[in-house]
Amino acid sequence: MAEKLSWFDREVNATTIPLIAFGAALNIVMGQAVQMIKLPLYLDSIGTILIACLVGPVAGMLTGAFANLTLGFFFNYAFIFFIPVTLVIGAFSGFVARLGAFKRWYTALPCGIVQGILGAVASAPIAAFMFGGVTMGGTDFLVLYFRAIGKSIIQSAFLQGIAADPVDKAASYLIVYFLLTRIPRTILLRLPGYGNV
Amino acid sequence: MATSDAFITKYNPLHHYVALSIVFAAFAFKLEWQLAILVILLAATVISPRRKLIYRGFLKFVLPLIIIGFFINGLFFAGNTVFTLGLLKFKGAGLLFASRVAVRLVLIVISISDYFSKVKSETVSEYLAARGADRRFIYIFLLSVAMVHLLRDKLQKIYVAQSARGLDTTRNFVTRARYLLPLLVPLSYSYIAESLDRGIALRAANFADKNSRRTKSVTPLLKVSISKTGLILGRTILIAAIAIGASRLFS
Helix, strand or coil: CCCCCCHHHHHCCCCCHHHHHHHHHHHHHHHHHHHHHCCCCCCCCHHHHHHHHHCCHHHHHHHHHHHHHHHHHHCCHHHHHHHHHHHHHHHHHHHHHHCCHHHCHHHHHHHHHHHHHHHHHHHHHHHHHHHCCCCCCCCHHHHHHHHHCCCCHHHHHHHHHHHHHHHHHHHHHHHHHHHHHHCCHHHHCCCCCHHHC | CCCCHHHEEEECCHHHHHHHHHHHHHHHCCHHHHHHHHHHHHHHHHHCCCHHHHHHHHHHHHHHHHHHHHHHHHHHCCCCEEEEECCEEEEHHHHHHHHHHHHHHHHHHHHHHHHHHHCCHHHHHHHHHHCCCCHHHHHHHHHHHHHHHHHHHHHHHHHHHHHHCCCCCCCCHHHHHHCHHHHHHHHHHHHHHHHHHHHHHHHHCCCCCCCCHHHHCCCCCCEEEECHHHHHHHHHHHHHHHHHHHHHHHC
16 A cells, blocks of 8 residues: 655655755746846745745745755855745745636736735844844835834834835746746646646 | 775864854843854954955945944934934934844854855765755755756856847836746746656656665765764753853743
8 A cells, every 4th residue: 555645745755856946946046037137026936936836835835945045055144044934935825826826817916915915924023133124135225214204123124025025926926827828738747736727 | 885085074063063052142142142252253253264255255245234234223213312423313222223133143144154164065965964864955955056057057048049039128117027938938948847857867766765775775975974072062062052042031
């Protein structure tokens, strides 16, 4: 009789391990792609969302965690502290993908906005207490603005996240949706999350 | 089977236990203790042969963060003004908060960068494997590091090809956003297909099966010789740091 696999083993196996590594690398490389196109967005969760949709939430969480670990190891240590945020993104994307969020663009868009709000909730305490609200991102001036109008450090970090993240995540969800529509079915059929697309 | 000395690397776990203890201290210790550790750490960094690397990382990532943190928190915290710089009025509470954040950041960054500058990623991977860490995680980490360079090269080639076909980055926001797809689709398509093929190869090698004889008999490329003195000393330092932090919490 076949051994019953845990949820973790089902999503992290020999077939999916290279996909998770690809997703982590894609997250990192997206920074370069965004610079090439000169877009005022981060889009640094596309790999996480893609793998969460194609494999599942655990794989999505691992993708985000390894992307930040690699970024922290080689580029900027600050990324390591934001691993909890990537876990939230991976878990939520995998969950909504199973509910069919990536089957139509008009379901992907609102899920992206909700994802942005969740991401802001998860990142605000880290940004506030670990970095004093400053992360050297382009949105630091928003923290400055919210501090200037009398908000506390945690409120400012949260409001900055709310102002920037939903747009970024909605764009990421839409890009992943359009990406999935353009990848041939012959490839998608070989993936565990084929039913999510 | 005898292993050639060329494949034996020495690993002293004292480095990572000290780094872990400092990260713990950065969160759990009193500010005065943190400052004392910082002074020792800075003195150790000055005589370290890797100081250039550490200073470069510090100047590039941490110093701007600290300066902006002092301005944002010093100017916009509620409380009494402690000094003025032209029109700018800095508040005492804000500067204190910024100082705490700055000390914490400097402690964490110097300890981590010092550790990473001493140890190669391959050695850490082999060490983790030797200590029973899940091979899947180690493989994902090493593969993702390797893939970043491959993906960057591929992306650059696709960008050049798409530019030749008329990709214009001077147009409006929506059009530029749409230009991401001609870059991402070929990149994802080729690497998803390649990852699936790599997955087949891993399955054929019974990679993720913990019970397979083949997995158990795999010999690592490097043999790691772990320093016992470093291990005991490192663990003692970490336990002492946790005890000091915990005593502060419960006092």
